[in-house]
Amino acid sequence: MTPAPYPATRLRRTRSAPWSRTLHAETVLTAADLIWPLFITEGKGVEEPVAALPGVSRFSVDGIVARGKEARDLGIPCVALFPNTPHDKRTEDGKEALNPDNLMCCAIRALKSEVPEVGVLTDVALDPYTSHGHDGLVDTAGYVLNDATSEVLVGQALNQAAAGADIIAPSDMMDGRVGAIRGALEAEGHVNVQIMAYAAKYASAFYGPFRDAVGSRGLLKGDKRTYQMDPANAEEALHEVALDLAEGADSVMVKPGLPYLDIIRRVKERFDVPVFAYHVSGEYAMIEAAVAAGAGERDALVLETLMAFKRAGCSGVLTYHAVHAARLLAG
Ligand code: PBG
Numbered sequence: 001m002t003p004a005p006y007p008a009t010r011l012r013r014t015r016s017a018p019w020s021r022t023l024h025a026e027t028v029l030t031a032a033d034l035i036w037p038l039f040i041t042e043g044k045g046v047e048e049p050v051a052a053l054p055g056v057s058r059f060s061v062d063g064i065v066a067r068g069k070e071a072r073d074l075g076i077p078c079v080a081l082f083p084n085t086p087h088d089k090r091t092e093d094g095k096e097a098l099n100p101d102n103l104m105c106c107a108i109r110a111l112k113s114e115v116p117e118v119g120v121l122t123d124v125a126l127d128p129y130t131s132h133g134h135d136g137l138v139d140t141a142g143y144v145l146n147d148a149t150s151e152v153l154v155g156q157a158l159n160q161a162a163a164g165a166d167i168i169a170p171s172d173m174m175d176g177r178v179g180a181i182r183g184a185l186e187a188e189g190h191v192n193v194q195i196m197a198y199a200a201k202y203a204s205a206f207y208g209p210f211r212d213a214v215g216s217r218g219l220l221k222g223d224k225r226t227y228q229m230d231p232a233n234a235e236e237a238l239h240e241v242a243l244d245l246a247e248g249a250d251s252v253m254v255k256p257g258l259p260y261l262d263i264i265r266r267v268k269e270r271f272d273v274p275v276f277a278y279h280v281s282g283e284y285a286m287i288e289a290a291v292a293a294g295a296g297e298r299d300a301l302v303l304e305t306l307m308a309f310k311r312a313g314c315s316g317v318l319t320y321h322a323v324h325a326a327r328l329l330a331g
Pocket of ligand 1: 124127
């Protein structure tokens with residue numbers, strides 16, 4: 001349809017008053033679109049600010065429960081958990097990931113007993129547990145082994161599910177692990193435990209502050225380019241998503257966020273499934289640095305950024321700005 005020409009058509013008419021802009025908004029952002037990532041540390045009553053992420057702290061399990069209540073009260077439906085495993089518990093094989101009393105499981109159980117209304121998403125990957133900082137098991141040459149890692153990830157996922165995790169989110173990028181985890185969850189009766197696959201996860205320079213938060217930056221030998229995706233590729237992201245869905249993923253994630261909005265849009269157009277984005281640590285840090293430098297205003301930067309994910313086709317966004325955004329959206 002060719003629109004009637006100016007002046008019959010004046011696109012500024014619908015923009016002329018706030019009520020009209022509200023009425024014509026094509027995309028809506030609410031607290032219900034947000035997933036809040038939280039970092040867990042040992043102890044009681046502990047809060048450790050993460051230097052690379054101003055405004056973000058690691059909390060001991062009691063603090064995680066308090067954050068869960070905050071999420072509930074602000075209408076944030078889900079939190080995502082990441083442990084800062086004590087360094088003396090990190091090993092070559094990352095076996096602390098299988099300990100039913102590890103930080104992750106303690107936090108899951110505490111949240112599910114004290115704030116059951118909030119969904120708990122758990123990261124499956126070995127990097128917070130390995131002495132070399134990789135997401136999987138490495139051979140003598142330092143190569144991350146696929147199938148051997150996948151077996152451990154299945155154990156890690158079952159451990160988290162047994163503790164009460166609602167959504168298992170494998171972030172390791174091994175081939176075949178979604179199918180292996182789904183099969184094991186079914187076999188153990190966890191039929192309603194969801195899988196949100198980090199399907200298109202890129203080998204990105206935007207993860208630096210996260211690695212500080214989980215204490216793996218200094219440990220990491222080399223990079224993750226033999227398992228995470230090349231930022232040059234988009235077709236391959238669609239291939240990854242197709243496989244994870246075929247293996248039983250309930251939803252898929254694209255990560256990082258803003259630099260990959262084209263991938264989000266293409267995934268959404270190709271597949272009729274829920275798509276999530278991870279607005280990652282480096283992206284958060286960039287906004288905070290811009291604000292500190294006087295280059296922008298935090299509230300507006302945050303809301304515009306999160307709206308972009310919705311407009312691109314996301315069902316929701318993992319973001320360290322979740323609480324800030326939810327407060328703004330509550331008016
Ligand atoms: C680890 C994992 C990473 C993130 C989430 N899970 C880092 C990595 O792959 O090195 C990054 C999140 C962020 O930067 O906020 N499997």
